[in-house]
Amino acid sequence: MTTPTLRVSNLEASYGQIDVLRGLNFEVGEGEVVVVLGANGSGKTTTLRSICNMPIVDSSGTIEVDGVDVSNADTGSIVARGLAHVPQGRGTFPELSTYDNLMIGAYVRKDRKAIEEDITRWFDMFPVLKERRNQTAGSLSGGEQQMLAVSRALMSRPKLLLLDEPSLGLAPIIIENLFDTFSRLNSEEGVTMLIVEQNANLALNIADRGYVLEAGEIALAGDAEKLKNDPAVQEAYLGA
Amino acid sequence: MELFVQRCFDGMFNGAIYASLAVALVMIFRATGLLNFAQGEMAMMCGYIALVFLSSSDSGIAGTQSIGSLLPGHPWPTWLAITGAVLVGFALGALVEELLMRPLGDGSPLAQVNVTIGLLVLLNGLVLQIWGPFGRSFPSPFPSGMNDHFLIAGARLRYTTLGVWAVLLVVIVALGVLLRYTKTGLAFRAITSNRDSAELVGVRVRRSLMLGWGIAAGIGALAASLVGGAIVLEPLTMMKMLIYALAAATIGGLDSPRGAIFGGLIVGLSQSLVPGYLGVPSELSLLPPLVAMVLVLLFRPHGLFGTVPVERV
Numbered sequence: 001m002t003t004p005t006l007r008v009s010n011l012e013a014s015y016g017q018i019d020v021l022r023g024l025n026f027e028v029g030e031g032e033v034v035v036v037l038g039a040n041g042s043g044k045t046t047t048l049r050s051i052c053n054m055p056i057v058d059s060s061g062t063i064e065v066d067g068v069d070v071s072n073a074d075t076g077s078i079v080a081r082g083l084a085h086v087p088q089g090r091g092t093f094p095e096l097s098t099y100d101n102l103m104i105g106a107y108v109r110k111d112r113k114a115i116e117e118d119i120t121r122w123f124d125m126f127p128v129l130k131e132r133r134n135q136t137a138g139s140l141s142g143g144e145q146q147m148l149a150v151s152r153a154l155m156s157r158p159k160l161l162l163l164d165e166p167s168l169g170l171a172p173i174i175i176e177n178l179f180d181t182f183s184r185l186n187s188e189e190g191v192t193m194l195i196v197e198q199n200a201n202l203a204l205n206i207a208d209r210g211y212v213l214e215a216g217e218i219a220l221a222g223d224a225e226k227l228k229n230d231p232a233v234q235e236a237y238l239g240a
Numbered sequence: 241m242e243l244f245v246q247r248c249f250d251g252m253f254n255g256a257i258y259a260s261l262a263v264a265l266v267m268i269f270r271a272t273g274l275l276n277f278a279q280g281e282m283a284m285m286c287g288y289i290a291l292v293f294l295s296s297s298d299s300g301i302a303g304t305q306s307i308g309s310l311l312p313g314h315p316w317p318t319w320l321a322i323t324g325a326v327l328v329g330f331a332l333g334a335l336v337e338e339l340l341m342r343p344l345g346d347g348s349p350l351a352q353v354n355v356t357i358g359l360l361v362l363l364n365g366l367v368l369q370i371w372g373p374f375g376r377s378f379p380s381p382f383p384s385g386m387n388d389h390f391l392i393a394g395a396r397l398r399y400t401t402l403g404v405w406a407v408l409l410v411v412i413v414a415l416g417v418l419l420r421y422t423k424t425g426l427a428f429r430a431i432t433s434n435r436d437s438a439e440l441v442g443v444r445v446r447r448s449l450m451l452g453w454g455i456a457a458g459i460g461a462l463a464a465s466l467v468g469g470a471i472v473l474e475p476l477t478m479m480k481m482l483i484y485a486l487a488a489a490t491i492g493g494l495d496s497p498r499g500a501i502f503g504g505l506i507v508g509l510s511q512s513l514v515p516g517y518l519g520v521p522s523e524l525s526l527l528p529p530l531v532a533m534v535l536v537l538l539f540r541p542h543g544l545f546g547t548v549p550v551e552r553v
Contacts, residue, residue: 100430
């Protein structure tokens with residue numbers, strides 16, 4: 001059996017007195033797109049934050065990236081291991097130019113020439129970003145900022161991309177484009193993804209597998225197709 | 241005419257002092273988004289340390305004997321002493337970040353600013369305790385004898401004024417290059433813009449903050465050592481300097497090193513020209529720079545060179 005890109009065991013997390021995650025176990029295999037569904041407050045964002053060992057969260061449990069335990073590593077070295085996190089609500093650097101946002105995304109890399117090539121590559125994928133090259137990220141529209149946040153994450157050439165509600169606050173047409181892009185990134189570039197999403201329909205369409213979080217526990221797990229047809233999921237998330 | 245030019249030269253000299261301290265304030269602001277009210281006292285402390293490095297052991301300055309016995313070649317020549325003080329300043333700045341700022345956590349800028357005010361009082365007391373209330377004169381690193389000046393339109397432009405400006409310009413250019421064109425500078429800007437995301441792209445935030453504090457305190461130490469040659473160093477010197485430097489940084493725009501230079505110049509000139517011509521009594525010499533600051537802020541709330549934030553919602 002191959003080592004999964006990400007393995008999470010017994011993950012528990014709390015904010016002060018409030019328990020948010022109660023023992024999560026899941027994995028994301030190489031090349032997979034895995035989606036985490038769940039209502040507001042079920043612990044989706046906390047899961048992603050705990051994986052990156054971000055401050056604010058108190059978490060315990062084991063996080064393994066490619067079989068290496070990174071539970072106690074700091075965020076910087078986790079990123080250096082090939083994780084990239086697009087936080088909820090854009091997560092760009094509003095005062096920095098679009099170009100500098102991409103440059104800082106490559107902070108852990110040292111191959112200057114390849115970095116420039118990658119910038120060109122994402123500019124080709126999102127031409128609007130190229131037009132906004134010297135504009136500050138704060139002056140971009142919501143959709144443009146989301147594209148920038150995703151490209152910035154890709155600048156670190158991640159093995160595993162963590163996406164926290166990429167569709168939040170975007171127009172339906174932009175969401176569709178964005179998810180098309182994710183799908184292409186996965187099939188063409190082989191980027192493994194863990195997507196947290198409320199827009200279950202779209203997310204399940206591009207995902208291989210999914211987990212449903214309820215009150216900090218995994219309530220359901222399975223193939224995307226199976227989840228899509230599950231009556232409970234349909235009722236709660238697909239509005240059928 | 242002669243008097244006017246002389247007042248301009250005097251203003252330029254004071255302006256250089258304010259500008260250099262303002263640059264240190266801007267550096268901290270760029271690296272951390274905070275104002276460091278202890279910047280002046282940290283600089284003064286380093287000024288005294290430079291004094292210890294370059295005074296002979298029997299000068300009666302506290303610490304020269306014990307420190308002198310540890311340092312090879314003590315007392316040091318002026319430039320070496322200043323370099324030493326800048327390094328001590330760098331270490332002091334990094335220590336302040338490590339020991340005082342970090343334990344306060346990331347989410348409490350107000351607490352951190354309050355701690356810098358506490359540090360101001362503490363360092364002032366320490367200096368008073370160690371070196372006493374007496375003014376100390378400091379050998380200037382530039383020629384500063386009676387005849388070391390250019391005569392321009394009958395007014396004296398001292399070599400020291402030019403020297404301090406020359407050093408300041410070198411610092412500014414170096415800082416500009418660091419902030420604008422290097423990866424380290426990009427990291428500084430990223431941290432102040434969005435700390436969580438900076439963490440997420442792998443920026444070593446703590447290391448960057450320590451570096452930012454160190455550089456700022458180093459610049460402050462340089463400022464104190466340079467002006468030490470022209471003014472008398474005493475424990476209260478920097479309190480007033482800090483007020484002028486804050487005005488200078490505000491006028492120039494808190495995030496702009498270039499602005500700090502212009503702000504320093506404006507403050508220095510307004511302080512030397514306005515009282516003379518408008519008959520403002522010298523006890524109110526603090527007034528013109530502050531009026532200048534209010535006027536600038538009325539029309540440019542982010543200062544002359546400050547970045548105006550743009551964020552679409």
